[in-house]
Amino acid sequence: MAVASVLADRDLLRRIGRVGHRIVHGGRNFTGATLLDGPTLEALRLLEPLAPIHQRINLELVALAAEFLPRALQVGCFDTAFHSARPEVAKIYGLPRAMTETGIVSYGFHGLSYSHIASELRDRYGARAGGRAIVAHLGSGASLCAMDSGRSIATTMGFSTLDGLVMSTRCGALDPGIILHLLEDGKLSHDELVTLLYEQSGLLGVSGISGDMRTLIGSEDPAAAEAIDLFVYRIGREIGSLAAALGGLDTLVFTAGIGENAPFVREKIGAAAGWLGVGIDHELNRRGEGVISLADSSVNVLVIPTDEERAVAGDVQAASQAASLRAT
Incomplete structure (x- = not known):
């Protein structure tokens, strides 16, 4: 908050068009960098119990960035995404299939x-x-x-x-x-x-x-x-x-x-x-x-x-380019 306030006071925020956010948990649905719109943020809030010391803080920072930069694209970059293409056998546990289908699987982080x-x-x-x-x-x-x-x-x-x-x-x-x-x-x-x-x-x-x-x-x-x-x-x-x-x-x-x-x-x-x-x-x-x-x-x-930070920057660039292509 303090840093954002200083940047705003110096009229530096208007130059920022894209913001990348490291978000620890993307669950099963977010396997690549994603624009953080309302429905996406709501889905990510539902994952807070899976990463209790990280997810809520990550999303609070998204809200803060949106407040200070309402015109900038907010892009989520997920620590779980890199592991999403692992073989299915590397993700499942020895639990009833019904539990696996609710999302009780290995996600991987970092x-x-x-x-x-x-x-x-x-x-x-x-x-x-x-x-x-x-x-x-x-x-x-x-x-x-x-x-x-x-x-x-x-x-x-x-x-x-x-x-x-x-x-x-x-x-x-x-x-x-x-x-x-x-x-x-x-x-x-x-x-x-x-x-x-x-x-x-x-x-x-x-x-x-x-x-x-x-x-x-x-x-x-x-x-x-x-x-x-x-x-x-x-x-x-x-x-x-x-x-x-x-x-x-x-x-x-x-x-x-x-x-x-x-x-x-x-x-x-x-x-x-x-x-x-x-x-x-x-x-x-x-x-x-x-x-x-x-x-x-x-x-x-x-x-x-x-x-x-470099990985986030690369993901933001790729997501922004994809969004531009969809808009044309």
């Missing part, structure tokens, strides 16, 4: 980040985009994506942003029986359970110190080391799972806050994936080079900064 990395891999390697690649988006939220020629094949996040890897304050994948136990025997309320799983778990919960990887790496507390070990262990296990989905591994990419800036964590993950042919050069990794694999590594290991 899609704008993965879209950018796929584009970078195409620039580097051509249409094959690094072949069978696993991209590790490791930040406060963390996930992995298996790509074949730049297309999502499988990913660690599923129905919600709680799934998969241990994260900064989120639990990652849990046995569903734990949830039942916490509700029935622990007598946790709905709100207490949400707070526990989203805000009090992950690296923070395991270490009892912090959800910030930098703090944990700098700590001598054994609990901090255990939290890091769990983070790496779960990533190593999931890399094996995704490599199985791909039928092998040609490229491993690290991105996002931890992936781009924590050589110690990259090296430990590389060691965990050594059986797949991953070999990380200690000195290249320490310096944070773009290519950190050993000369004889059978897997190319890269560090590529993510740029979700």
